[in-house]
Amino acid sequence: MIKQSYRCGVAAAMNILGGKWKLNILWVLSKSEVLRFNALKREVKGITNIMLTRSLETLMAYDLVVKRDFQTIPPHTEYALTERGKDLIPFLQSLDDWGKKNLID
Numbered sequence: 001m002i003k004q005s006y007r008c009g010v011a012a013a014m015n016i017l018g019g020k021w022k023l024n025i026l027w028v029l030s031k032s033e034v035l036r037f038n039a040l041k042r043e044v045k046g047i048t049n050i051m052l053t054r055s056l057e058t059l060m061a062y063d064l065v066v067k068r069d070f071q072t073i074p075p076h077t078e079y080a081l082t083e084r085g086k087d088l089i090p091f092l093q094s095l096d097d098w099g100k101k102n103l104i105d
Helices: 009-017 022-030 037-043 049-061 089-103
Strands: 065-069 077-081
Touching: 009 022, 022 037, 022 049, 022 065, 022 077, 022 089, 037 049, 037 077, 049 065
Parallel strands: none
Antiparallel strands: 065 077
């Protein structure tokens, strides 16, 4: 994990979770125990392979997501939330509730 010095928890969290895709990826993973790369890509509408890979790498670097590689041909990998990632689920649920209440007609 990469440590930086912050005085504000929101700034620290947004440094990791900011951007278009990471919260979406975490939300999709929170709805499934594990997902393979292509299933995750299908669920996160509009994301490219490169952006999914980069976002997953960041989330794994901060111990929010874990990758399980089965070392098979063709490749078989699965992604899941870590315990630290699961700690975000109440926040994600609140954000989802707020978005539905305030932003969706």
